[in-house]
Amino acid sequence: MKVIREPGKEQWEEILARPTQRFEQLEDTVREIFKEVQQQGDRAVLKFTAKFDGLELDHMKVPSDVIESRAKDVPDALKQAIELAKSNITKFHKAQISERVSVETSPGVRCWQEKRPIEKVGLYIPGGSAPLFSTVLMLAIPARIAGCKEIILCTPPSRDGEIDPAICYAAKSCGIDKIFKVGGIQAIAAMTFGTETIPAVYKIFGPGNQYVTVAKQWATRYGIAIDMPAGPSELMVVADESADAAFVASDLLSQAEHGPDSQVILVATSESLLSSVAGELKEQLSLLPRKDIAEKAISNSKFIYVTTEEQVAELINAYGPEHLIVCMEAEEFIVNRIINAGSVFLGNYTPESAGDYASGTNHTLPTNGYARQYSGVNLDSFTKSITFQKITADGMETIGSAIEIMAEAEGLQAHKNAVTLRLREIAKNNPESALNN
Numbered sequence: 001m002k003v004i005r006e007p008g009k010e011q012w013e014e015i016l017a018r019p020t021q022r023f024e025q026l027e028d029t030v031r032e033i034f035k036e037v038q039q040q041g042d043r044a045v046l047k048f049t050a051k052f053d054g055l056e057l058d059h060m061k062v063p064s065d066v067i068e069s070r071a072k073d074v075p076d077a078l079k080q081a082i083e084l085a086k087s088n089i090t091k092f093h094k095a096q097i098s099e100r101v102s103v104e105t106s107p108g109v110r111c112w113q114e115k116r117p118i119e120k121v122g123l124y125i126p127g128g129s130a131p132l133f134s135t136v137l138m139l140a141i142p143a144r145i146a147g148c149k150e151i152i153l154c155t156p157p158s159r160d161g162e163i164d165p166a167i168c169y170a171a172k173s174c175g176i177d178k179i180f181k182v183g184g185i186q187a188i189a190a191m192t193f194g195t196e197t198i199p200a201v202y203k204i205f206g207p208g209n210q211y212v213t214v215a216k217q218w219a220t221r222y223g224i225a226i227d228m229p230a231g232p233s234e235l236m237v238v239a240d241e242s243a244d245a246a247f248v249a250s251d252l253l254s255q256a257e258h259g260p261d262s263q264v265i266l267v268a269t270s271e272s273l274l275s276s277v278a279g280e281l282k283e284q285l286s287l288l289p290r291k292d293i294a295e296k297a298i299s300n301s302k303f304i305y306v307t308t309e310e311q312v313a314e315l316i317n318a319y320g321p322e323h324l325i326v327c328m329e330a331e332e333f334i335v336n337r338i339i340n341a342g343s344v345f346l347g348n349y350t351p352e353s354a355g356d357y358a359s360g361t362n363h364t365l366p367t368n369g370y371a372r373q374y375s376g377v378n379l380d381s382f383t384k385s386i387t388f389q390k391i392t393a394d395g396m397e398t399i400g401s402a403i404e405i406m407a408e409a410e411g412l413q414a415h416k417n418a419v420t421l422r423l424r425e426i427a428k429n430n431p432e433s434a435l436n437n
């Protein structure tokens with residue numbers, strides 16, 4: 001853990017850098033795997049599963065009876081927890097359903113906008129280092145509410161070549177029955193091109209490691225939409241004396257344990273808080289089962305001391321964290337200045353883990369500074385907005401001449417004609433029309 005005190009602008013590059021490999025460093029691997037999957041379909045997918053997951057599989061589709069029977073292995077307490085999370089995530093995402101927007105922009109000219117589901121979507125559920133069954137809820141629930149017709153799910157097989165029971169339970173509970181045992185770049189390539197077994201989709205969703213994230217970005221070259229780059233987890237905590245050092249350390253470790261390339265940052269306006277958190281971190285880290293992973297992530301991480309709340313806000317927006325926890329008396333001051341962040345957690349009793357699992361917000365969020373231009377997954381991620389318009393003869397009389405003048409000015413005679421013909425017809429049918437003057 002590096003400590004940086006009162007950083008000058010020359011140190012910002014170091015503060016803002018992420019520990020993940022850059023797109024260009026992974027591009028060659030991704031290109032090669034995409035090419036083989038495009039040309040050889042299932043054969044290539046199985047080959048790369050053997051290479052990267054160490055498993056020689058002979059099929060990838062998980063049969064419905066296997067999903068059913070593995071789901072039964074989930075302990076009752078976990079099933080109940082998943083159902084509680086599902087209920088909150090459903091409530092929050094249903095509340096995002098928006099009414100159609102309809103406006104009469106000029107008399108007789110009605111324009112409106114309606115949402116329609118994306119028909120075919122692919123959900124990627126991470127499973128390399130831990131089977132993230134909570135991600136099934138985060139993606140499948142909004143996909144269902146939006147009304148997506150074909151929903152498929154890809155996730156890496158576990159060591160026994162099967163799918164984790166809790167992933168099966170969460171999928172079944174959300175009505176998803178097309179599950180494929182495939183992870184990494186090969187899963188994203190399969191959903192991009194389609195193979196004999198895995199259908200192609202229109203949009204790919206879900207978080208993953210740096211390979212998955214670059215593969216999703218690569219998929220966009222083939223016309224596939226993605227939710228956003230949602231790579232290795234990040235957390236920025238901004239805190240003052242009012243923060244609880246043990247809570248802050250536990251939050252930092254919660255994201256550090258995701259992977260060695262996770263990054264956690266503490267920005268504090270109190271030197272004494274920084275040293276208490278450092279002590280707590282050491283103590284709590286030593287007790288974690290995933291201590292080795294968290295330790296590596298912590299070594300990539302930073303403690304930053306600043307003196308003013310303005311500097312805190314500036315750092316938040318420059319870094320654009322995936323998750324931001326604010327434990328400061330000046331909470332409102334900070335909140336009003338946040339522009340770049342994926343999801344924000346306020347106060348001492350709002351751990352980031354709440355959003356990861358059960359409060360209701362979505363945990364699929366932009367990393368690596370992409371919070372500057374992307375939102376996290378939400379209901380609209382699964383829909384498209386279509387605009388409609390209906391114009392009456394009166395409406396055409398009102399705006400027709402403006403269209404004619406603009407079309408002529410752009411040198412597009414056929415555009416103008418489409419209006420002129422109608423205006424002539426309107427004038428003929430209505431001798432009173434101002435068009436006859």
Ligand SMILES: NC(=O)c1ccc[n+]([C@@H]2O[C@H](COP(=O)([O-])OP(=O)(O)OC[C@H]3O[C@@H](n4cnc5c(N)ncnc54)[C@H](O)[C@@H]3O)[C@@H](O)[C@H]2O)c1
Binds near residue numbers: 125156208366
């Ligand atoms: N941003 C978000 O919203 C969010 C949410 C949840 C999790 N995450 C992140 O998702 C990640 C999950 O990562 P994971 O690794 O556990 O699971 P994963 O499913 O993302 O990746 C596992 C796959 O990576 C592939 N792979 C491994 N090593 C490779 C290599 N050298 N070359 C090519 N492919 C390789 C394998 O095929 C494997 O199946 C973590 O970094 C976590 O922090 C992010």
Ligand SMILES: N[C@H](CO)Cc1c[nH]c[nH+]1
Binds near residue numbers: 134356363365
């Ligand atoms: N923190 C992750 C998003 O970066 C989501 C997650 C799932 N399970 C636990 N955590």
Ligand SMILES: [Zn+2]
Binds near residue numbers: 233254255258356
């Ligand atoms: Zn997490």
